[in-house]
Amino acid sequence: MTLRTNKELYELDKQVYLPTFGRYPVAIQRGKGSRVWDVEGREYIDAFAGIAVNNVGHCHPDVVRAIQDQAGRLLHISNYYVSEPQVNLAGKLVDLSGLDRVFFSNSGAESVEGAIKIARKYAHCRSKGGTIISMQGSFHGRTLATIATGRQELQNGFAPIPQGFIQIPLNNMEEIEKIYNEDIAGIIVEPIQGEGGINEIDESFLSQLRTFCDEQDISLIFDEVQTGIARTGKLFAKDHSGVQPDIMTLAKGLGGGVPIGAILSNEKVSATIEAGNHGTTFGGNPLVCAAALAVLETIEKENLAEAAREKGEWIRQQVKEMNEPSVRRIKGKGLMLGIEFDFETKSLVQEMLNNGVLANYLGGNILRLVPPLNISYEELEIVMDVLKKSIERVKENE
Numbered sequence: 001m002t003l004r005t006n007k008e009l010y011e012l013d014k015q016v017y018l019p020t021f022g023r024y025p026v027a028i029q030r031g032k033g034s035r036v037w038d039v040e041g042r043e044y045i046d047a048f049a050g051i052a053v054n055n056v057g058h059c060h061p062d063v064v065r066a067i068q069d070q071a072g073r074l075l076h077i078s079n080y081y082v083s084e085p086q087v088n089l090a091g092k093l094v095d096l097s098g099l100d101r102v103f104f105s106n107s108g109a110e111s112v113e114g115a116i117k118i119a120r121k122y123a124h125c126r127s128k129g130g131t132i133i134s135m136q137g138s139f140h141g142r143t144l145a146t147i148a149t150g151r152q153e154l155q156n157g158f159a160p161i162p163q164g165f166i167q168i169p170l171n172n173m174e175e176i177e178k179i180y181n182e183d184i185a186g187i188i189v190e191p192i193q194g195e196g197g198i199n200e201i202d203e204s205f206l207s208q209l210r211t212f213c214d215e216q217d218i219s220l221i222f223d224e225v226q227t228g229i230a231r232t233g234k235l236f237a238k239d240h241s242g243v244q245p246d247i248m249t250l251a252k253g254l255g256g257g258v259p260i261g262a263i264l265s266n267e268k269v270s271a272t273i274e275a276g277n278h279g280t281t282f283g284g285n286p287l288v289c290a291a292a293l294a295v296l297e298t299i300e301k302e303n304l305a306e307a308a309r310e311k312g313e314w315i316r317q318q319v320k321e322m323n324e325p326s327v328r329r330i331k332g333k334g335l336m337l338g339i340e341f342d343f344e345t346k347s348l349v350q351e352m353l354n355n356g357v358l359a360n361y362l363g364g365n366i367l368r369l370v371p372p373l374n375i376s377y378e379e380l381e382i383v384m385d386v387l388k389k390s391i392e393r394v395k396e397n398e
Ligand SMILES: *Cc1c(COP(=O)(O)O)cnc(C)c1O
Pocket: 106, 107, 108, 109, 110, 112, 139, 140, 141, 142, 190, 194, 195, 223, 224, 225, 226, 227, 251, 252
């Protein structure tokens, strides 16, 4: 095999891949724990974790073993048959979530689409319409229906956008009461907005939503694609408020890197789904379910929810002690953090990359840190040092 440089691979990729990602000229080849290496052997600390996917770190030995064992046994079987990894994973998610039923998809957006279908079916069975209310600044995916729930910029160029979606300002119960009518099937909300800038939601708003949805007999959907799997310091972000949704979506961290999403729902809304109402070819195949089971076991065994809480607190403390005037505030929970600066963070992220740390910028001024939950304090110290150095460099260059 010929060895290729970062630059060569970057140029090749540019010729053949659909140009939808503003990619960095770095080709990552290998990962272990919170570290990754590029094709030229350069090491990085990954404080981005594949966009909050590698919650148990890269290539966790128990996850790798589960995948290897399952790969030698059965990779895929039609969902017309039962498979043990799938039934085990579904059972575990039911136990952990307090919800009653599970459907496995292949991604976050696909989980949200399925959640919308369940909410609509339940509403139609009660002679209501199918409109879904979402929050301004939300992000639920990139498929047509999921962009209809989200920001205008993501819809531009893709008309006609599917109908049946309304957006309201975050944390504004009055607005929901004002626009509510019998066309509404459900309300979807991220317990902490991820792509929208790590925006926390008032717990009182979540419990008001619960009461409202009960009164109107419509579905409350929590999109925990990013907040789930111990990311925020609890296994699910809903557990901070204790508000139980009717439907919950998962993906990102669930498979430890293999593509799996899940829709969890309570018996009330699930009871309206009949054979043939929904489906998937790949969703929840034995391979991805074996991986996800190993992820959930690792989260429990290594106490990673608690780890996320503690390390999140530690980062907050470190940021405070930096006394950096350009830092406006730090948002989020656990290891889902957004540091807001008084300058655009794109160049900061580039500078951190140059210094061996992968991070991400959001919405102009936010630096998003979503490292593996089992990242060591030693590695976190390096991240903080690089952050400090990078802030200085960016300010010098302004
Ligand atoms: C990333 C994300 C999605 C979309 O997930 P994909 O796997 O990219 O389709 C949906 N909802 C939330 C909250 C997300 O963070």
